[in-house]
Amino acid sequence: MKDVRLLSEPFNPGQLVGPFTNAHPGLGGVCTFVGEVRGDGDVEALELMHYEPLTLAGMDDLAEQALARFDLMGILIAHRVGEMRPGEPIVLVSAAARHRRDAIRAVDFAMDHLKSDAWFWKRERRAGEWRWIDPRPEDHADLERWTS
Amino acid sequence: MAVRLVFLGKLADLAGASERELAAPIDWPALVEALQGELGEWLAGDKLKLAVNGAVLADKRALQARDGDEVALLPPVSGG
Numbered sequence: 001m002k003d004v005r006l007l008s009e010p011f012n013p014g015q016l017v018g019p020f021t022n023a024h025p026g027l028g029g030v031c032t033f034v035g036e037v038r039g040d041g042d043v044e045a046l047e048l049m050h051y052e053p054l055t056l057a058g059m060d061d062l063a064e065q066a067l068a069r070f071d072l073m074g075i076l077i078a079h080r081v082g083e084m085r086p087g088e089p090i091v092l093v094s095a096a097a098r099h100r101r102d103a104i105r106a107v108d109f110a111m112d113h114l115k116s117d118a119w120f121w122k123r124e125r126r127a128g129e130w131r132w133i134d135p136r137p138e139d140h141a142d143l144e145r146w147t148s
Numbered sequence: 149m150a151v152r153l154v155f156l157g158k159l160a161d162l163a164g165a166s167e168r169e170l171a172a173p174i175d176w177p178a179l180v181e182a183l184q185g186e187l188g189e190w191l192a193g194d195k196l197k198l199a200v201n202g203a204v205l206a207d208k209r210a211l212q213a214r215d216g217d218e219v220a221l222l223p224p225v226s227g228g
Contacts, residue, residue: 035228048228051156051220053202079228091228114228121157122226132158133226 001074001096002067004060006050008082013092020076024096027073031103032094033111039086045125047083048090055081055119062113066095069109070102077110079118112142151213154220155187159196162186172215179211179219190223197222 001023013034021030037046050056063075076094084090093110097103116139123132150169160166162185170182183191190196198208199220205211213219 049157049160051154051199051222053218054199054204054220054222057202116225116227118225118228119222120225120228121223122228123158132161135224135226139227 002060002063003074003076003078004056004063005078006056006059007078007080010084010088011078011080011092013089016076016078016092017094020074020094021096024073026098027096028098029100029103030094030096031100031107032092033107034089035091035111037084037086037088037090042126043086043124044128045083045085046090047123047125047130048079048081049121049123050081051119058117058119059114062110062118065113066106066110070095070097070106071099072097072102072106075106075110077114079114079120081120109146112139112146115139116143149215151215152218154218156220157223157226159187159190159221159223162190172213172217174211174213174217174219176209176211187221191221195224 017032059077063077066075073096078092080090091114093107095103095106123130149172151172151174153168153170155163155166198205198211199222200213201218
């Protein structure tokens, strides 16, 4: 089962993971990562911009890659767009598998790709000022882990 | 009879809008001509990619956009 979503409103991770888990009877393990907007000093808000024709298609392709690369029963990728506050969930990746290592590695794989080469543009507001965030070299280094 | 330009990320700030229409057809020289200043510098640089109707161009200088096409200007992504 492949479930890929872009969400424009706040979401409750449990409400997505519960049904996803139930949809895979006989699984051996589910690994879930939830990323939240970090409370980073004076950051008041984070805004994620996307481009509909590329962003969702890119996430769907990433889910297909994970399904092809790891022995999974299913994968769920959900990502927020729009304006968020510190403490709000921004991304959720959940993988169900017969054995734990595939589930864990699939989530790690998907997160490294989402953080570096998904079609999102991010800006943050500090003291009332919006500022666009440039790509981080560390994120590209994380991606290198999966090229061998 | 127009091509719609879509500006993503910081380019929307530079353009002063997230979209703009140009008279069709538009090729690379016409786009360079239409975008001046900082937007023009971005367009000329290596980091900016172009997509036509959701397909990223391998060579942006081969741009050929017709009436009804949507051309997206894509600066480097900052990731999720």
